[in-house]
Amino acid sequence: MLRIRNLFASIDGKQILRGLNLDVHAGEVHAIMGPNGSGKSTLAQVLAGRDIYEVVADELTFDGRNLLAMPPEIRAREGIFLAFQYPIEIPGVSNLYFLRSAVNAVRAHRGLPELDAVDFMSLAKEQAAGLGIDDAMLKRSLNEGFSGGEKKRNEILQLKLLDPRLAILDETDSGLDIDALKIVADGINAMRSPERAIIVVTHYQRLLNYVVPDHVHVLVGGRIMRSGGKELALELEHRGYSWLEAEQKAVA
Amino acid sequence: MTMSSVLTKQSVYGAQFSAILDRLPGHGLVWVDRLRKRAMEQFLDLGFPTTRLENWKYTDVSPIRRIAFQPIVDRVSPPLPETLRLQIEAYAAPRLVFVNGKMDPELSRRTPLPLLSLSEALGDPEHARVVEAHLGQYISSSDAAFAAWNTAFFTDGAFVLIPRGLAVERPVNLVFVSIETGEPRACHPRNLVIAREGSQVTFVEVFLGAGAYLTNAVTEIIAEPGAVIDYYKIEGESARGFHTAAVKAHLDRDASLTSRSISFGGALVRNDLNVALDGEGSHCTLNGLFAAGSGRLVDNHTHIDHRKPHASSRELYKGLLAGDATGVFNGAITVREDAQKADAVQHSKNLLLSERAQINTKPQFEIRANDVRCVHGATVGQIDEDAIFYLKSRGVGEDEASRILIRAFAAEILDDLRVPALRDQMERLFEDWMNCSGRL
Numbered sequence: 239m240l241r242i243r244n245l246f247a248s249i250d251g252k253q254i255l256r257g258l259n260l261d262v263h264a265g266e267v268h269a270i271m272g273p274n275g276s277g278k279s280t281l282a283q284v285l286a287g288r289d290i291y292e293v294v295a296d297e298l299t300f301d302g303r304n305l306l307a308m309p310p311e312i313r314a315r316e317g318i319f320l321a322f323q324y325p326i327e328i329p330g331v332s333n334l335y336f337l338r339s340a341v342n343a344v345r346a347h348r349g350l351p352e353l354d355a356v357d358f359m360s361l362a363k364e365q366a367a368g369l370g371i372d373d374a375m376l377k378r379s380l381n382e383g384f385s386g387g388e389k390k391r392n393e394i395l396q397l398k399l400l401d402p403r404l405a406i407l408d409e410t411d412s413g414l415d416i417d418a419l420k421i422v423a424d425g426i427n428a429m430r431s432p433e434r435a436i437i438v439v440t441h442y443q444r445l446l447n448y449v450v451p452d453h454v455h456v457l458v459g460g461r462i463m464r465s466g467g468k469e470l471a472l473e474l475e476h477r478g479y480s481w482l483e484a485e486q487k488a489v490a
Numbered sequence: 491m492t493m494s495s496v497l498t499k500q501s502v503y504g505a506q507f508s509a510i511l512d513r514l515p516g517h518g519l520v521w522v523d524r525l526r527k528r529a530m531e532q533f534l535d536l537g538f539p540t541t542r543l544e545n546w547k548y549t550d551v552s553p554i555r556r557i558a559f560q561p562i563v564d565r566v567s568p569p570l571p572e573t574l575r576l577q578i579e580a581y582a583a584p585r586l587v588f589v590n591g592k593m594d595p596e597l598s599r600r601t602p603l604p605l606l607s608l609s610e611a612l613g614d615p616e617h618a619r620v621v622e623a624h625l626g627q628y629i630s631s632s633d634a635a636f637a638a639w640n641t642a643f644f645t646d647g648a649f650v651l652i653p654r655g656l657a658v659e660r661p662v663n664l665v666f667v668s669i670e671t672g673e674p675r676a677c678h679p680r681n682l683v684i685a686r687e688g689s690q691v692t693f694v695e696v697f698l699g700a701g702a703y704l705t706n707a708v709t710e711i712i713a714e715p716g717a718v719i720d721y722y723k724i725e726g727e728s729a730r731g732f733h734t735a736a737v738k739a740h741l742d743r744d745a746s747l748t749s750r751s752i753s754f755g756g757a758l759v760r761n762d763l764n765v766a767l768d769g770e771g772s773h774c775t776l777n778g779l780f781a782a783g784s785g786r787l788v789d790n791h792t793h794i795d796h797r798k799p800h801a802s803s804r805e806l807y808k809g810l811l812a813g814d815a816t817g818v819f820n821g822a823i824t825v826r827e828d829a830q831k832a833d834a835v836q837h838s839k840n841l842l843l844s845e846r847a848q849i850n851t852k853p854q855f856e857i858r859a860n861d862v863r864c865v866h867g868a869t870v871g872q873i874d875e876d877a878i879f880y881l882k883s884r885g886v887g888e889d890e891a892s893r894i895l896i897r898a899f900a901a902e903i904l905d906d907l908r909v910p911a912l913r914d915q916m917e918r919l920f921e922d923w924m925n926c927s928g929r930l
Contacts, residue, residue, distance in 0.1 A: 286883045287882070287883070288879055289879075290875075309882070309888070310879060310882040310883050311882040311883075311885050311886060311887050311888065311891075313883075314882070314883055314884055314885035315885045319883075320883050322880065322883075325880070326874075326876050326877050326880040328877050328880075328894075328895070328898055329898060329901070330897070330898030330899060330900075330901030330902065330905075331894055331895075331897075331898045331901075335894075336881070336884075336894070339881075339884075339886050339890065339894065340881075340884035340885050340886055343884070343885035343886050343887065343890070344884075344885040347885065379898075396884060400884065400885065
């Protein structure tokens with residue numbers, strides 16, 4: 239589904255990703271782990287189409303189509319979703335209005351009819367209930383004054399409503415207490431399906447207790463240093479990242 | 491601009507005035523003629539303001555000065571474009587409609603409410619006495635050439651008198667339409683709104699037009715003790731229309747005025763809004779939204795004069811400037827020696843949609859009392875690229891994403907419009923604005 243070959247990304251002349259390779263197939267859950275500053279969030283943002291990065295790759299394709307030629311909104315409509323590490327607050331735009339604009343943009347792209355306010359409201363309520371999001375939160379301004387946990391749950395609500403084929407979750411576990419973490423993990427697990435791939439970007443192993451990955455990759459210095467099964471995450475939990483960073487320095 | 495050409499242009503108006511004085515409303519009432527003549531002298535003395543005056547630093551009125559506008563004396567009924575007719579119909583009864591300075595009875599929807607045109611009020615001895623007590627008492631013509639010009643030339647306007655203790659439920663709609671008819675004309679609408687003690691009223695001024703013209707309006711608002719006034723001003727002049735307006739409100743003890751000013755149109759727009767908090771415990775809220783695209787200038791000057799103790803004021807003006815538009819916000823607040831416990835908060839927030847657009851925003855505080863709270867803040871920003879990316883990452887297209895963010899910027903003002911039909915109408919006009927001017 240997603241194929242990355244020799245991906246480089248830089249911002250303001252600073253190289254962040256340095257020749258990254260990755261294959262993700264439908265039905266898989268991949269965890270991307272790594273120390274701070276290793277390029278995890280950059281990778282997530284680059285996949286979603288953030289244009290502040292200078293991006294070069296031998297190949298960056300989604301279902302065989304060149305992602306570099308697609309603006310972010312087209313990537314989203316084609317089925318790529320990024321749950322933000324820091325969701326943006328937008329005062330003056332109601333959460334519900336935003337969600338409906340997004341869902342209808344994606345529906346139009348897929349040849350489905352637009353949902354009117356009434357139909358959308360019932361759909362949104364249904365999906366929100368499972369995430370502990372109430373009507374008041376749907377009607378408030380988008381993310382404005384939301385707690386960290388509320389923001390992350392709102393991202394998962396968007397994930398559910400937009401029904402993407404590739405979901406990228408950027409540090410979705412950070413700042414969550416254990417109850418919120420479970421709600422978010424349940425939301426993610428409910429999205430696992432043979433047609434969908436999920437990439438979980440995280441610094442800690444904690445979320446992976448609940449969302450068990452098929453593959454774990456360790457990103458160090460802008461490159462994947464090691465890949466393995468879920469046991470690699472546990473090894474990192476015990477040993478930390480320093481041994482890999484040392485290895486990376488030795489290579490460099 | 492040489493001095494002699496200024497004089498020449500003004501002498502045109504002097505000659506016009508002599509020619510039409512005896513056909514203007516109220517002629518024959520000694521006090522009206524005297525008021526007009528004095529105003530005319532002041533207008534000729536002052537001349538059009540230049541950018542050398544601090545209050546006009548950013549607003550060059552030479553496009554207005556260069557034209558010799560013809561006065562309007564008699565009622566003319568030019569064909570009304572359908573788009574204007576629809577806009578007028580958006581404002582329900584009670585409604586007074588003025589076309590090129592004169593009341594149009596067919597377009598107006600009058601009710602038993604004491605809702606008269608000013609010329610009608612001047613024709614009735616009892617009402618004329620009320621008008622005499624107030625007209626021109628609050629506008630100080632000596633510092634406002636445009637207001638003086640209006641006082642000399644006004645042809646009509648609304649006379650709204652709300653009796654003591656009466657709460658008027660329906661908004662009173664006053665619609666002023668200017669339509670170009672061959673040669674450039676100036677309309678001088680003049681309104682007088684008096685809310686007697688303990689009364690309550692919502693009134694809406696709407697300015698519309700087609701073609702090139704000048705609308706130079708003056709509105710005087712008097713709130714007696716405990717009166718509550720909601721005032722809406724919708725400035726939607728044509729793209730080639732000029733609009734200058736002075737509003738002067740005088741508030742007595744415990745009176746309250748909420749002003750919401752929306753400016754969408756006009757080539758050159760100057761809104762002056764002056765509020766005298768002349769009674770203990772009086773309060774005003776002044777909110778404004780102004781949006782301008784290429785080739786346009788919108789200038790909002792407000793002045794809140796805290797004259798008595800325990801008065802409070804809240805002010806929020808939001809500017810949206812696209813293309814090469816220029817916006818001005820000047821918020822003056824005076825707190826006099828006696829006005830202890832004054833509580834004034836002022837915010838100016840501006841969004842520039844292009845690199846060529848500019849805003850000049852300036853608070854101007856003069857505080858002579860010592861126990862006061864005065865707060866002000868001004869921001870100028872651009873569309874937040876992080877927010878754009880967030881919306882795009884959800885499938886929302888570039889255009890729609892900007893529209894959502896521009897609409898969000900206006901939300902604080904638009905969502906606060908308390909008259910549902912008016913809010914819907916502003917929603918539509920704002921959409922139109924974003925589709926046309928917002929991208930230029």
